Amino acid sequence: MERFVYEAAPARVVFGAGSLSETGAEIDRLGCSRALVLSTPGRHALAARVAESIGARAAGVYAKAVMHVPVEVAEAACEAADALGADCLIAIGGGSAVGLGKAIALRSGRPVIAVPTTFAGSEMTAVWGQTENGLKRTGRDPKVLPRTVIYDSVLLASLPMSIAAPSAMNALAHCVEALYAVDTNPVVSLMAEEGIRAIVRSLPDLASGKPLLRPGALERAQYGCWMASMALNGASVALHHKLCHTLGGTLNLPHAQTHSIVLPHATAYNANAAPEAMDRIAAALGEYGEEGAAIGLQRFARAIGAPTALRELQAPRERMREIAQIAVANPYPNPRELELEAIVELLERAWLGDAPPADA
Numbered sequence: 001m002e003r004f005v006y007e008a009a010p011a012r013v014v015f016g017a018g019s020l021s022e023t024g025a026e027i028d029r030l031g032c033s034r035a036l037v038l039s040t041p042g043r044h045a046l047a048a049r050v051a052e053s054i055g056a057r058a059a060g061v062y063a064k065a066v067m068h069v070p071v072e073v074a075e076a077a078c079e080a081a082d083a084l085g086a087d088c089l090i091a092i093g094g095g096s097a098v099g100l101g102k103a104i105a106l107r108s109g110r111p112v113i114a115v116p117t118t119f120a121g122s123e124m125t126a127v128w129g130q131t132e133n134g135l136k137r138t139g140r141d142p143k144v145l146p147r148t149v150i151y152d153s154v155l156l157a158s159l160p161m162s163i164a165a166p167s168a169m170n171a172l173a174h175c176v177e178a179l180y181a182v183d184t185n186p187v188v189s190l191m192a193e194e195g196i197r198a199i200v201r202s203l204p205d206l207a208s209g210k211p212l213l214r215p216g217a218l219e220r221a222q223y224g225c226w227m228a229s230m231a232l233n234g235a236s237v238a239l240h241h242k243l244c245h246t247l248g249g250t251l252n253l254p255h256a257q258t259h260s261i262v263l264p265h266a267t268a269y270n271a272n273a274a275p276e277a278m279d280r281i282a283a284a285l286g287e288y289g290e291e292g293a294a295i296g297l298q299r300f301a302r303a304i305g306a307p308t309a310l311r312e313l314q315a316p317r318e319r320m321r322e323i324a325q326i327a328v329a330n331p332y333p334n335p336r337e338l339e340l341e342a343i344v345e346l347l348e349r350a351w352l353g354d355a356p357p358a359d360a
């Protein structure tokens with residue numbers, strides 16, 4: 001076994017159907033008494049319900065979270081938290097709400113309780129992201145790591161497959177890149193493989209439209225995404241996340257859908273440089289992985305109805321070279337060297353929705 005460094009992040013997870021009812025007790029546990037509840041506009045009613053359930057512990061509801069956390073949105077939210085005298089934050093929703101919570105935490109140190117309602121997987125990470133002047137920046141800071149995460153599968157029941165499927169692909173992307181990260185380790189790899197297995201075992205049941213016939217599918221999916229989020233925090237991300245952050249920050253494309261489309265192609269790009277990771281990904285994909293990791297990921301995306309072509313998102317084809325150039329200019333560490341022309345080709349295939357090249 002090679003030498004490695006493993007750093008565990010502190011985590012308190014309250015998992016299970018109905019666990020949202022623990023929110024008030026979790027605020028008390030943090031020694032806080034005035035929580036600002038954050039959400040996207042679409043989850044406003046849910047945020048208001050949470051605020052009502054915690055009674056006098058609620059400082060207010062701020063339902064202005066936006067995808068990719070524009071800096072001006074983060075600053076306005078921070079001012080609102082100050083004005084309302086909030087001493088902690090409850091971020092309920094997908095990665096956008098959690099991202100806004102992290103942006104406030106970064107500026108003020110306020111603790112965050114995250115209540116994820118998608119599979120994006122921001123909740124277990126100390127990674128923040130913000131967009132300014134069309135560029136998305138990310139960084140790590142222990143201040144932004146949510147202090148408590150409440151996984152309540154009941155909140156996922158309202159998630160349409162059009163959001164759930166790409167969101168699950170986003171979670172798979174965390175697992176895939178953790179397996180071939182330059183600083184991966186055996187513990188992170190275990191979580192990543194388990195994440196892939198749990199997602200692959202649960203999402204098709206949800207996509208069948210009959211999750212109630214398969215009790216436990218929502219919980220299993222959420223468990224898989226928890227593992228994915230831990231894997232994301234435990235190792236660095238690579239070319240795939242860089243491309244998605246660039247596509248999202250520069251072209252304002254939806255985050256999860258972009259992940260779903262690019263993942264098979266970024267995996268294929270790295271296939272020869274990370275053969276052991278490819279074997280592990282393919283094995284965890286089960287029947288979907290029979291022709292290798294990259295093709296298996298695209299097969300799985302199709303099986304659950306997740307998007308597989310950037311043109312479906314109306315992404316401007318003529319800007320793919322620019323995206324490749326931005327990604328190469330400021331890269332994340334990647335197992336295979338970054339070659340501009342090969343990345344332009346990767347994006348072209350992703351734009352068309354072609355099959356990725358088979359694993360070598």
Ligand SMILES: NC(=O)c1ccc[n+]([C@@H]2O[C@H](COP(=O)([O-])OP(=O)(O)OC[C@H]3O[C@@H](n4cnc5c(N)ncnc54)[C@H](O)[C@@H]3O)[C@@H](O)[C@H]2O)c1
Nearest residue numbers: 042068094095096117118120121122125127158159255256
């Ligand atoms: N920092 C990290 O570690 C990390 C990790 C993953 C994602 N992210 C960030 O998260 C953001 C994307 O998150 P996302 O894909 O969850 O998007 P999102 O939070 O914007 O949610 C997508 C849509 O789903 C709706 N929604 C959420 N939960 C729902 C539910 N249960 N039922 C019905 N509708 C629901 C929301 O209102 C929104 O309109 C990006 O900005 C990305 O960069 C960060």
